[in-house]
Amino acid sequence: MSEPRAANRDFAIGFVVVALAGVLAPAIGLYPVFVMKALCFALFACAFNLLLGYAGLLSFGHAVFFASAGYALGQSLKVWGWPTELGILFAVAASAALGALLGMLAIRRQGIYFAMVTLALAQMVYFFFLETKFTGGEDGLQGIPRGKLLGVVGLENDTVLYYFILAVFLAALLLIYRIVTSPFGQVLKAIRENEARALSLGYDIERYKLLAFILSAGLTGLAGACKALVVGFETLTDAAWQMSGEVVLMTLIGGVGTLFGPVIGAFAIVGLQDQLADRVGSWVQVILGVMFVVCVLGFRRGIVGELGAWLERRRQPRRPGS
């Protein structure tokens, strides 16, 4: 079997497993609000991974796109009274626009500098959110209504909202798969592997990087809008640098540059925080730090990456004598 076809099949299997798990999760007694939140973070991590895993750009400021979408959704639903689906579209557009603005500046530097620039730009936006009125400053934006989908389906019911969020998540996952397997995605990988060579082949690498950044910011916005819809509020916690760090960790644990790694990583981290938050207090941060250190030192491929490498070894036909 040729390699792309094997990859296609792996993705199809993974997608069906994730979709089935998603559909069945409430039936086996998982608390829907928890799963919804985890799905939103999973989408956040997948969007972040689009940039790190496929374009090789480590953004340390993705939290602001997550938060800006939440604020945009809250503003449009609560203050302007827009219908839910329009609010989500507006939130995605807002995040993508912010992504275009910050991305334009950030892609002027590479590697470690890119990470520092995105972190600093994100901190600037954080201070902006802290000072402006519509975000509610330190109190946050409270009481965002869920509204009705297309004016018919009420989303106040957790189960209805759950299947809506699941559908959005799965659709976004398909979109990301489409992006990374498209010619555009191939060029991104070429830039990641060897920027100078991609440039000499005639690709306008700045445009590719910027487009990847905007796509990633927009999808992050979709995740942020869904999360704000689920919990009904948006606060500065989502915009802080710690959140940018968390999404890096989710991706790292699951596997950078794998399609499902970030999903698994996000469920692992959100589940861990859910379990530990009340019991250990500020030690959660220490545990996350230790996970970072362990992942970087000895587990760089992440869960899905290690699994893939194991499958790869099994697929290789054994040579006689070895």
Added chain:
Amino acid sequence: MEVFGVPLQALLGQLLLGLVNGSFYALLSLGLAVIFGLLNIINFSHGALYMMGAYAAWMMMEYLGLGYWWSLLVAPIAVGGVGVVIERLMLRRLYKLDHLYGLLLTFGIALIIEGVYRDQFGVSGQPYPVPSALRGATNLGFMILPNYRAWVVVASLVICLATWYVIERTRLGAYLRAGTENPRLVQAFGINVPRMVMLTYGFGVALAAIAGVLAAPIIQVNPLMGSNIIIVVFAVVVIGGMGSILGSIVTGLGLGLIEGLTRVFYAEASATVVFVIMAVVLLLRPAGLFGRER
């Protein structure tokens, strides 16, 4: 006397405060630049280690009754020792990999350190007294100069310039600079490069700890002081570029001053002005003011 409608005394006071902050930026970005030069790693835990320096001073006062001058000597050595351990046990394993892993590892270390201190000391600040020899203020005629703040600026400048001198003008510095250019060749000449790398990291960290001790009497010592400052210092580093030692000193002090001025004329922007300048520099001179295009 007034300048642009601002009393001269207030203006000079804010400028001095800006210089004090700028001294911390200079010390911290200098440490980052020294580490980056040889290790190619951006030390994300720099802020946490700066915080450890401040806490080392506070703990020596609280538990051992040792004063400011002892801390200024012992804290950098102790925290630098922590840095050496970090380099030996962890960073060393990453030199052959993508440099982003160094950033991620030190980010994790920063989370651990900050989390432990938060658990131990809470998030509220601990006061640290100004040493008795530096209390009070001097009247310069046109302004009242608080002695301790003047000391911080002078001490930081001396430390920065001494570092510059050692790196640019001595044999040891020549080894360091050679190690930055081509570590394998330097090793072939019989210089123990891994040990040099280890000590360089320890030295950069010690600079952060000195900044922490200097800061302790001015700001409340608290576990979050490191992460608050490190992001600004990253912006400073991006603005200055890490190509030159003097460049990072000048950029640090200059941005501190600009921040002070902003606080006088448009206080709302004082938290963001450094980031705005960074954005402008990225547009006009992406490699940074003193950086080299790679």
